[in-house]
Amino acid sequence: MRRIVIIGGGPAGYEAALVAAQLDADVTVVEADGAGGACVLSDCVPSKTFIASSEVLTGYRDTEEFGIDSDGLEAVTVDAPAVHDRVKRLALAQSADIHAKLVKAGVNFVTGHARLGVDTLGHTHQVIVNPADGGAEYAVDAGTVLIATGATPRVLPTAVPDGERILTWRQVYDLPELPEHLIVIGSGVTGAEFASAYLAMGIEVTLVSSRDRVMPHEDADAAMAIERVFRSRGMTILNNSRAEAVRRTADGVEVELSDGRVVAGSHALMAVGSVPNTAGLGLEEYGVAVARGGYVTVDRVSRTNVPGIYAAGDCTGVLPLASVAAMQGRIAMWHALGDAVQPLRLRTVAANVFTDPELATVGVSQDEVDSGRTPARQVMLPLAGNARAKMAGLSDGFVKLFCRPASGQVIGGVVVSPKASELILPITMAVENHMTVDQLALTITIYPSLSGSITEAARQLMLHEVE
Ligand SMILES: Cc1cc2nc3c(=O)[nH]c(=O)nc-3n(C[C@H](O)[C@H](O)[C@H](O)COP(=O)(O)OP(=O)(O)OC[C@H]3O[C@@H](n4cnc5c(N)ncnc54)[C@H](O)[C@@H]3O)c2cc1C
Numbered sequence: 001m002r003r004i005v006i007i008g009g010g011p012a013g014y015e016a017a018l019v020a021a022q023l024d025a026d027v028t029v030v031e032a033d034g035a036g037g038a039c040v041l042s043d044c045v046p047s048k049t050f051i052a053s054s055e056v057l058t059g060y061r062d063t064e065e066f067g068i069d070s071d072g073l074e075a076v077t078v079d080a081p082a083v084h085d086r087v088k089r090l091a092l093a094q095s096a097d098i099h100a101k102l103v104k105a106g107v108n109f110v111t112g113h114a115r116l117g118v119d120t121l122g123h124t125h126q127v128i129v130n131p132a133d134g135g136a137e138y139a140v141d142a143g144t145v146l147i148a149t150g151a152t153p154r155v156l157p158t159a160v161p162d163g164e165r166i167l168t169w170r171q172v173y174d175l176p177e178l179p180e181h182l183i184v185i186g187s188g189v190t191g192a193e194f195a196s197a198y199l200a201m202g203i204e205v206t207l208v209s210s211r212d213r214v215m216p217h218e219d220a221d222a223a224m225a226i227e228r229v230f231r232s233r234g235m236t237i238l239n240n241s242r243a244e245a246v247r248r249t250a251d252g253v254e255v256e257l258s259d260g261r262v263v264a265g266s267h268a269l270m271a272v273g274s275v276p277n278t279a280g281l282g283l284e285e286y287g288v289a290v291a292r293g294g295y296v297t298v299d300r301v302s303r304t305n306v307p308g309i310y311a312a313g314d315c316t317g318v319l320p321l322a323s324v325a326a327m328q329g330r331i332a333m334w335h336a337l338g339d340a341v342q343p344l345r346l347r348t349v350a351a352n353v354f355t356d357p358e359l360a361t362v363g364v365s366q367d368e369v370d371s372g373r374t375p376a377r378q379v380m381l382p383l384a385g386n387a388r389a390k391m392a393g394l395s396d397g398f399v400k401l402f403c404r405p406a407s408g409q410v411i412g413g414v415v416v417s418p419k420a421s422e423l424i425l426p427i428t429m430a431v432e433n434h435m436t437v438d439q440l441a442l443t444i445t446i447y448p449s450l451s452g453s454i455t456e457a458a459r460q461l462m463l464h465e466v467e
């Protein structure tokens, strides 16, 4: 029986463990916190649960337009401790579910810290476990080790979070009440999602964005559409602004920008990226290649340069998504245990930003098409013309489709709309299965439906081909 030790119990680690157990390996997962890792306990799951509460408030916006009399958002109050309790409860419940699943699969789950040890007895590898229960450190031999240690919020030395006024995204759920005026620093996906959720909760939000638009790595049309929505709902967005320092004041914070301006608010949320949890793991001593920024270097089957040592998830910096982390972890185990394995393909990974409206993408990007790297025809269809969107009072979103110029094969798409995370699936399936715009266009969709805009976009590309 092959013995596998996995360091880290997030999506990369626990999904790998389930695969390895299924293949009859003897699996130990060492996790410093709880099953599900940071994804479940402090990052993805809590933030999406918090956003779910903010979406309830969104339902109270513009009710008059629908002929519903209400006192509007002003009359709705948010019970912050109740919202935060729900966030934590759901995260713990999800963690418990994952723990139960692992135990049922026969995985040995150890709470504690682990690092690579020096193998003096000539075993393949050795992992040193420091259990959280205070017990003595011990060594575990392993034929295969998977490093799946994730990442931690980046801290600027001039803006150190204190958990009260200057916060990481992991600390917001401990606030006794919602901020009065939240300054979000960093307009990547994390910053944009929190700015959107707090705005929906009726909080004054200032977003400090170091670039000329929010979400600089996302589709520009989509990011600008969302920035317009944010501004129209009253968010202050400071473009081309870097935060130099954040200080506590008597009753709040002040953020000093690099051009000398100072912005005052009640709280600051630092969303300036993450750093991989790779220090102290003994990687360098062991000869495992670590790239700039501390990311473990891996190939497309999650191998590091040291035979038998694999790495997966955010600690590799390949693509920091839970879905990708999980697939990297599974691939590592399929490869290590000699099962059939397809190397990681990032081309068909769908991603979603949970702002209001949401922004979902898959396949080629507008940048790749504009630069000529990928020849494509495209169409962008505003949702404003969709009957279902009109009924729901939606005017901001769109569907964008990319296809190969000659064959019409669907190679990418963007959706900006409520629940874009669900609407991207047909485009993802088309990309994954090399479908053409004709095949998409001939699919009969529900009338009226937002998904009708996807087939309509495909029909427009079909017509274009005929011209
Ligand atoms: C605010 C936020 C929202 C997000 N939302 C989404 C989303 O909606 N969808 C999505 O796909 N992705 C989302 N992500 C990204 C997603 O959370 C990560 O890609 C995912 O958590 C990566 O999984 P992982 O297994 O690599 O690491 P993690 O989930 O970080 O787990 C790693 C675990 O390893 C443990 N660990 C570290 N060092 C050791 C050690 N030495 N010994 C033992 N244990 C150790 C840590 O305690 C941690 O629990 C979000 C990220 C953030 C920050």
Ligand SMILES: NC(=O)c1ccc[n+]([C@@H]2O[C@H](COP(=O)([O-])OP(=O)(O)OC[C@H]3O[C@@H](n4cnc5c(N)ncnc54)[C@H](O)[C@@H]3O)[C@@H](O)[C@H]2O)c1
Pocket: 156, 185, 186, 187, 188, 189, 190, 191, 193, 208, 209, 210, 211, 216, 241, 242, 243, 244, 271, 272, 273, 274, 319, 320, 321, 351, 352, 353, 354
């Ligand atoms: N919905 C999701 O799937 C989801 C949600 C959150 C995060 N994630 C994943 O995590 C990754 C990282 O996202 P992120 O937003 O946490 O980090 P990021 O690194 O993408 O964004 C951080 C932003 O902060 C800016 N910044 C840095 N220092 C600054 C300063 N001093 N002042 C102002 N701005 C500053 C950077 O320029 C950058 O734009 C994403 O690419 C995504 O893969 C996914």
